[in-house]
Amino acid sequence: SQQGEEDPQALSIQEGENATMNCSYKTSINNLQWYRQNSGRGLVHLILIRSNEREKHSGRLRVTLDTSKKSSSLLITASRAADTASYFCATLAYGAQKLVFGQGTRLTINP
Amino acid sequence: DTAVSQTPKYLVTQMGNDKSIKCEQNLGHDTMYWYKQDSKKFLKIMFSYNNKELIINETVPNRFSPKSPDKAHLNLHINSLELGDSAVYFCASSQGEGPWGNEQFFGPGTRLTVL
Numbered sequence: 001s002q003q004g005e006e007d008p009q010a011l012s013i014q015e016g017e018n019a020t021m022n023c024s025y026k027t028s029i030n031n032l033q034w035y036r037q038n039s040g041r042g043l044v045h046l047i048l049i050r051s052n053e054r055e056k057h058s059g060r061l062r063v064t065l066d067t068s069k070k071s072s073s074l075l076i077t078a079s080r081a082a083d084t085a086s087y088f089c090a091t092l093a094y095g096a097q098k099l100v101f102g103q104g105t106r107l108t109i110n111p
Numbered sequence: 112d113t114a115v116s117q118t119p120k121y122l123v124t125q126m127g128n129d130k131s132i133k134c135e136q137n138l139g140h141d142t143m144y145w146y147k148q149d150s151k152k153f154l155k156i157m158f159s160y161n162n163k164e165l166i167i168n169e170t171v172p173n174r175f176s177p178k179s180p181d182k183a184h185l186n187l188h189i190n191s192l193e194l195g196d197s198a199v200y201f202c203a204s205s206q207g208e209g210p211w212g213n214e215q216f217f218g219p220g221t222r223l224t225v226l
Contacts, residue, residue, distance in 0.1 A: 033214060033215075035217075037152075040220075041219060041220070042115070042201055042203075042217035042218050042219045042220050043154070043201070043203075043215075043217040044217070045214035045215060045216070048213075048214055086152060088154065097159070097166055097167055098156045098159065098167050098169075099156070099215065100156075101153075101154040101155070103151060103152055103153050104152050
């Protein structure tokens with residue numbers, strides 16, 4: 001069964017605003033990863049957060065992980081038109097050998 | 112200097128045909144994967160290989176056969192193509208320890224259309 005589920009499925013904001021996407025999952029995880037996919041392209045890794053971490057930053061990206069709620073969020077600050085893409089969370093469950101991806105959040109940044 | 116490359120980028124073929132997609136990575140990674148992304152953007156793993164050995168073989172029809180001639184290459188051969196095989200297929204690779212714990216690097220994808 002699908003592990004990660006993103007919310008919302010689609011998000012449209014104005015350039016300069018912050019974008020927040022959420023991911024919920026079902027089983028205990030080893031780590032959770034966020035990926036970006038531009039239209040017609042492959043996925044690009046953004047951030048990996050391990051189960052013993054609560055927050056990670058990378059440039060304008062901030063990821064939080066709440067293992068008690070089995071959820072994660074990705075915050076993009078000061079959004080730009082180039083941030084327009086689909087964002088996927090992927091989880092690695094304990095003992096598993098594969099990442100399980102959610103269906104993604106489609107983010108549109110309006111100029 | 113492409114990290115993970117796939118050929119072809121587009122593949123249009125008739126039902127019943129046999130086709131192959133090739134993947135190469137120049138990152139020195141030990142583990143490679145094939146994923147299928149359907150029209151709803153749902154990405155699902157099909158196979159993974161670590162140092163040319165099959166690690167993951169999801170419930171994929173046996174019409175799909177991966178082949179890894181060396182750890183830098185993982186090809187996907189599909190026999191007797193069906194309409195439902197139409198999707199985007201992504202190759203990916205990751206470092207060292209295997210699929211667990213590491214970021215994956217994706218190729219640009221191969222859009223397969225079966226008519």
